[in-house]
Amino acid sequence: MHLILDLDSETPIYQQIRDRVVEAIADGELAPGADLPSTRQLGVDLAINFHTVSKAYDLLRREGIIRINRKSGAVVRPDVKQPSGDAGADTDWKRRARTLLAEADVRGLPKADVLEFIRTTLHGFPGGEGGDPGDR
Amino acid sequence: MHLILDLDSETPIYQQIRDRVVEAIADGELAPGADLPSTRQLGVDLAINFHTVSKAYDLLRREGIIRINRKSGAVVRPDVKQPSGDAGADTDWKRRARTLLAEADVRGLPKADVLEFIRTTLHGFPGGEGGDPGDR
Amino acid sequence: MHLILDLDSETPIYQQIRDRVVEAIADGELAPGADLPSTRQLGVDLAINFHTVSKAYDLLRREGIIRINRKSGAVVRPDVKQPSGDAGADTDWKRRARTLLAEADVRGLPKADVLEFIRTTLHGFPGGEGGDPGDR
Amino acid sequence: MHLILDLDSETPIYQQIRDRVVEAIADGELAPGADLPSTRQLGVDLAINFHTVSKAYDLLRREGIIRINRKSGAVVRPDVKQPSGDAGADTDWKRRARTLLAEADVRGLPKADVLEFIRTTLHGFPGGEGGDPGDR
DNA sequence: GTGGTCTAGACCACT
DNA sequence: GTGGTCTAGACCACT
Numbered sequence: 001m002h003l004i005l006d007l008d009s010e011t012p013i014y015q016q017i018r019d020r021v022v023e024a025i026a027d028g029e030l031a032p033g034a035d036l037p038s039t040r041q042l043g044v045d046l047a048i049n050f051h052t053v054s055k056a057y058d059l060l061r062r063e064g065i066i067r068i069n070r071k072s073g074a075v076v077r078p079d080v081k082q083p084s085g086d087a088g089a090d091t092d093w094k095r096r097a098r099t100l101l102a103e104a105d106v107r108g109l110p111k112a113d114v115l116e117f118i119r120t121t122l123h124g125f126p127g128g129e130g131g132d133p134g135d136r
Numbered sequence: 137m138h139l140i141l142d143l144d145s146e147t148p149i150y151q152q153i154r155d156r157v158v159e160a161i162a163d164g165e166l167a168p169g170a171d172l173p174s175t176r177q178l179g180v181d182l183a184i185n186f187h188t189v190s191k192a193y194d195l196l197r198r199e200g201i202i203r204i205n206r207k208s209g210a211v212v213r214p215d216v217k218q219p220s221g222d223a224g225a226d227t228d229w230k231r232r233a234r235t236l237l238a239e240a241d242v243r244g245l246p247k248a249d250v251l252e253f254i255r256t257t258l259h260g261f262p263g264g265e266g267g268d269p270g271d272r
Numbered sequence: 273m274h275l276i277l278d279l280d281s282e283t284p285i286y287q288q289i290r291d292r293v294v295e296a297i298a299d300g301e302l303a304p305g306a307d308l309p310s311t312r313q314l315g316v317d318l319a320i321n322f323h324t325v326s327k328a329y330d331l332l333r334r335e336g337i338i339r340i341n342r343k344s345g346a347v348v349r350p351d352v353k354q355p356s357g358d359a360g361a362d363t364d365w366k367r368r369a370r371t372l373l374a375e376a377d378v379r380g381l382p383k384a385d386v387l388e389f390i391r392t393t394l395h396g397f398p399g400g401e402g403g404d405p406g407d408r
Numbered sequence: 409m410h411l412i413l414d415l416d417s418e419t420p421i422y423q424q425i426r427d428r429v430v431e432a433i434a435d436g437e438l439a440p441g442a443d444l445p446s447t448r449q450l451g452v453d454l455a456i457n458f459h460t461v462s463k464a465y466d467l468l469r470r471e472g473i474i475r476i477n478r479k480s481g482a483v484v485r486p487d488v489k490q491p492s493g494d495a496g497a498d499t500d501w502k503r504r505a506r507t508l509l510a511e512a513d514v515r516g517l518p519k520a521d522v523l524e525f526i527r528t529t530l531h532g533f534p535g536g537e538g539g540d541p542g543d544r
Numbered sequence: 545g546t547g548g549t550c551t552a553g554a555c556c557a558c559t
Numbered sequence: 560g561t562g563g564t565c566t567a568g569a570c571c572a573c574t
Contacts, residue, residue, distance in 0.1 A: 026238035102162035298510035374434035
């Protein structure tokens with residue numbers, strides 16, 4: 001997992017780490033069950049304080065994405081990428097997606113381009129289910 | 137424009153107002169060139185400080201979505217929903233979209249369902265293919 | 273709200289603060305909507321670091337018990353003490369209660385005494401609903 | 409004794425084992441004097457390290473609930489379910505019960521429901537009134 | 545004046 | 560060797 005941060009971004013570093021880990025899991029770079037680097041190690045690699053990494057991992061744990069063990073460190077939850085049935089989280093995701101799509105529309109991004117970008121990104125994630133049946 | 141806030145949300149109030157305005161424009165509730173309520177009026181309607189509304193409007197102005205005139209108040213920019221050609225903003229939008237899609241994938245939402253939701257939402261916004269058809 | 277900590281306890285300080293705040297709300301010392309002290313102020317009062325208070329407040333916020341505003345500080349949520357309809361949290365509470373009751377039983381505390389202690393404690397919290405209809 | 413662990417819980421594994429053993433004793437599944445499975449056997453059954461089981465057993469021993477013999481293994485103490493007269497432990501139990509009840513109140517659980525749940529749970533444990541009736 | 549973020553380092557628990 | 564807690568202090572955003 002190679003992880004690039006933007007220290008000048010308004011997005012807090014711990015949030016960026018959280019986002020990059022989620023993307024690494026979606027991309028298949030981090031498989032379900034895989035080990036994450038230790039908070040101290042990742043802190044050294046990213047040249048940031050390990051407390052900041054800790055905060056990112058704690059966020060991922062609360063989101064049900066990773067498991068943290070005091071001894072063995074952090075691992076991607078084995079049941080990740082499987083439907084959780086958390087209706088509240090689904091609703092929240094859709095609300096955020098709707099806002100993002102509205103922004104694309106308001107900024108004049110052509111609907112066809114947006115849809116194409118999303119289709120491509122989604123299908124770039126490994127794993128068959130819901131794949132592209134022809135061109136639909 | 138009917139605007140509902142969630143005071144308990146982690147999303148700051150000003151950000152929620154900004155999001156709802158963007159959605160109202162995408163939905164066609166607020167047409168290009170239309171007047172927004174005055175900051176004081178909206179503050180009263182939402183039972184919040186008008187400074188918070190000002191902050192939301194200022195954010196929308198910096199994003200190139202509305203125009204603010206000290207005298208005539210805030211209006212939706214007439215050229216909204218047309219491609220701005222701001223490559224940096226496009227890149228930023230795609231990065232955020234990618235993170236959101238990765239989150240859907242990691243949470244186990246079926247790709248077909250995600251794509252269907254996005255297609256439906258996008259087509260729910262009035263207007264042909266995003267941007268002036270005679271302009272492309 | 274007067275708050276006493278046991279610095280030698282195995283229970284982390286932030287957890288103790290969380291517990292004491294919950295008790296203060298149940299006791300009616302902190303009414304729904306009431307202000308909590310600022311993190312810095314409470315830190316000074318308790319002679320602990322304000323970060324530790326922050327952690328306690330963040331926990332209370334995530335539990336839906338308080339609301340935190342960057343400007344105006346922390347307040348008890350106005351809708352506290354009203355059923356939230358969060359079935360998962362109810363189940364979790366019952367599981368913890370069952371464990372605690374099992375411990376009382378195993379330690380030989382007479383059931384009548386346990387029930388009496390719980391009845392008394394519960395009825396010591398102000399607010400009528402579900403009160404003691406006679407002796408049942 | 410059938411024992412189910414939640415590896416994703418915030419509660420450490422050893423604490424979960426301790427809790428389940430206490431509940432099994434309260435439920436009468438494990439009688440006073442009964443043998444507990446060996447740490448290695450239980451470790452295999454639960455697919456966890458036997459050291460974690462040892463830690464749970466050691467905690468139960470320190471709580472005066474089981475006895476551990478290097479040769480014959482762990483057994484439920486014969487005098488369990490009888491008043492120990494440990495005032496400190498009683499005070500501690502009441503403090504924890506008070507916090508749990510305060511949480512129920514703050515979360516809006518009706519007092520009558522809480523009392524009913526506790527009464528039912530308590531009466532679900534076999535045995536008269538907690539402790540030896542001839543002894544009081 | 546409020547909370548939020550980040551750094552830094554100590555000490556602890558758990559293995 | 561791992562994460563968790565706590566202290567301490569800086570700087571920032573928001574009002």
